[in-house]
């Protein structure tokens with residue numbers, strides 16, 4: 001077993017893990033953060049997407065020990081103080097929400113996309129979420145939701161993110 005220390009959604013976590021344990025299983029089974037899902041065994045679907053030190057990763061492809069000393073943001077960390085993150089608001093308003101299995105990963109992919117490119121065009125959005133698969137949508141409303149979120153986030157003084165982002169993410173959502 002190896003001890004790891006990770007800041008997850010702004011909270012310091014320290015746990016013994018098996019060196020082979022995947023980050024997604026650490027999040028779900030050790031921390032009880034079941035909003036991050038395993039939708040495939042082939043690193044294809046993106047339903048396990050989280051932010052690791054501000055970058056989107058498929059947490060089924062990362063070992064928990066590799067996250068030692070890092071910061072993780074999951075879907076549970078998006079809302080703050082009873083307020084939805086702008087990306088959550090926009091998915092709601094633009095009917096971009098899909099099922100509970102794929103949506104958390106899509107939301108995190110969108111947050112990561114807007115962090116890197118605050119005003120993406122439609123093609124950039126489609127490219128940015130191409131790692132998140134859903135067989136049930138044409139992605140049209142998802143694209144609209146991300147465009148809407150980009151406008152909302154640009155209109156805020158902070159430029160991005162919820163009121164309470166984990167401090168060590170540098171203010172990023």
Ligand code: FES
Pocket residue numbers: 037038039040041042043044045046047048049058059060061
């Ligand atoms: Fe990670 Fe499908 S569960 S990509």
Ligand code: FES
Pocket residue numbers: 098099100101102103133134135136137
């Ligand atoms: Fe979630 Fe299609 S996989 S709605």
